[in-house]
Amino acid sequence: MQLSVSCVVNVRIPGVEDLSRINEIEEESFPHPWNPDVFQDIVEYQGKLMLEGAIIRMIVATKQDRVAGYIVWTEGRNLSEGHILNIAVRKKLWGRGIGRKLLEYSIDSMTQQNMNQVRLEVREGNLRAREFYEQRGFQQKGRFPAYYEDEDALCYYLRL
Numbered sequence: 001m002q003l004s005v006s007c008v009v010n011v012r013i014p015g016v017e018d019l020s021r022i023n024e025i026e027e028e029s030f031p032h033p034w035n036p037d038v039f040q041d042i043v044e045y046q047g048k049l050m051l052e053g054a055i056i057r058m059i060v061a062t063k064q065d066r067v068a069g070y071i072v073w074t075e076g077r078n079l080s081e082g083h084i085l086n087i088a089v090r091k092k093l094w095g096r097g098i099g100r101k102l103l104e105y106s107i108d109s110m111t112q113q114n115m116n117q118v119r120l121e122v123r124e125g126n127l128r129a130r131e132f133y134e135q136r137g138f139q140q141k142g143r144f145p146a147y148y149e150d151e152d153a154l155c156y157y158l159r160l
């Protein structure tokens with residue numbers, strides 16, 4: 001008899017109890033991870049923190065209520081462009097549609113907030129992430145030299 005393991009992935013707003021897991025994923029995902037204080041502020045002041053005139057939003061994807069990934073973005077009040085600031089999925093869960101689910105949630109939210117464009121930056125050498133965005137229709141339209149100190153960033157845009 002084969003036992004099936006639940007693979008249901010849900011999406012919700014994170015709480016402080018999720019922070020250690022979020023920071024673990026951040027550490028395993030990036031050579032220069034965000035400081036844990038940044039996530040703490042975003043989670044504690046969800047929907048109230050502003051960046052360049054836009055509201056910072058964050059959601060997590062959970063599997064059996066454990067955080068499997070997250071996305072952070074901004075959407076404006078008086079702005080027309082949303083900005084994806086961070087997305088990561090636990091490495092052992094890559095390739096199962098979790099990143100796509102997070103990305104779609106943020107795009108839906110930006111659409112509802114009347115953004116007409118989404119922008120993001122990605123390391124030039126992060127071919128997997130570039131493929132992930134391109135597959136969703138993002139187009140590369142610029143470059144920020146040495147944006148990450150050790151590497152250029154490519155700028156991607158999606159019209160909504």
Ligand SMILES: CC(C)(COP(=O)(O)OP(=O)(O)OC[C@H]1O[C@@H](n2cnc3c(N)ncnc32)[C@H](O)[C@@H]1OP(=O)(O)O)[C@@H](O)C(=O)NCCC(=O)NCCS
Pocket residue numbers: 029030086087088089090093094095096097098099100101121122123126128129131132133135
């Ligand atoms: C980028 C990332 C978030 C994608 O998450 P994921 O859960 O693995 O992505 P999904 O399973 O939803 O895949 C969605 C699409 O990504 C692309 N993709 C997935 N796995 C891929 C692979 N091994 N090679 C190339 N493209 C791949 C495909 O286009 C895929 O669509 P498909 O399933 O229809 O083929 C994840 O790899 C990650 O956390 N990377 C480290 C952090 C990072 O680089 N973040 C981006 C910073 S800009």
